[in-house]
Amino acid sequence: MNTRCDDTQMSWGDVSVYVAGHRGLVGSALLRALQAKGVGRTFGWGSEELDLRDRNATFDAITQIKPDIVIDAAAKVGGIMANATYPVEFLRDNSLIQTNLMDAAHAADVNRLLFLGSSCIYPRDAAQPICESSLMTGPLEPTNQAYALAKIAGIFYVGAHREEYGRHWISAMPTNLYGPGDNFDLETSHVLPAFIRRFHDAKVSGAPIVTVWGTGAPRREFLHVDDLAKGCLTLLERYDSAQPINIGSGVDLKIKELASIVADVVGFTGTIEWDAKKPDGMPRKLLDTARVKALGWTPKISLRDGLTSTYQWFLEKVA
Helix, strand or coil, X not given: CCXXXXXXXXXXXXXXXXXXXXXXXXXXXXXXXXXXXXXCEEECCCCCCCCCCCHHHHHHHHHHHCCCEEEECXXXXXXXXXXXXXXXXXXXXXXXXXXXXXXHHHHCCCCEEEEECCHHHCCCCCCCCECHHHCCCCCCCHHHHHHHHHHHHHHHHHHHHHHHHCCEEEEEEECEEECCCCCCCCCCCCHHHHHHHHHHHHHHHCCCEEEEECCCCCEEEEEEHHHHHHHHHHHHHHCCCCCCXXXXXXXXXXXXXXXXXXXXXXXXXXXXXXXXXXXXXXXXXXXCCHHHHCCCCCCCCCHHHHHHHHHHHHHHHCC
């Protein structure tokens, strides 16, 4: 099986790249990484300019610019509460976005596409750390099943285009991400930005206690989004296989430990209480990243350093 890109000596200065979701957490980091690489041209539209759920509009946009590379970082995302509340929207919207975008890319003869999925595609009880071969070997975690099913469909759609049309399209599965541009809305955010927001608000208001969901026992892995973006460019340069490839830090910790670190970074000195009646999600989710590291990529930003810079961004842009 060929796992290398035919063009390992990619000249980024001659390349045009469309980043779907360029204003989001991942998309904005990809733009920073592409600019640092000296990419020739980048394209992006906000959701108010281009609704990727609109098939005709998506086809018109992609066929007009005819990019050399498409990176699909657009998705409807959220934490346990959002996934549990809106399973229809998570399944429908993500399926429409990725299908329309891939069909439009094929119509525009785009031969290099990177589809970004999520570590939630793997079975709830997968052996840890989770290898790519664990895909479709067991039941999913119920709290994010709709989102996971949409992303699994995207992986297989990438593989179908490779098989039927010979496209050099690839899929990457990031672990839990954080960084500048994250979503700090408590109704829809993931655990790490939710902690930042909750502890900051408590510090500002002088609240002595913060109550958070779950037991704090599950273990999670976190990766700074700028490390992810550099990993994505490494894949575009060096990877060419239908099999999805994991991107993660290779290190996990208990949610209770994460809460303590975030509280320390934010400066919240009160008490953290845990509501064990609320769901925990998967007991553990740590990715096996041996394959991506074999391509020459390793993360550079430590969790504490990343949290510190992310909180500073939150203070400047959100708070």
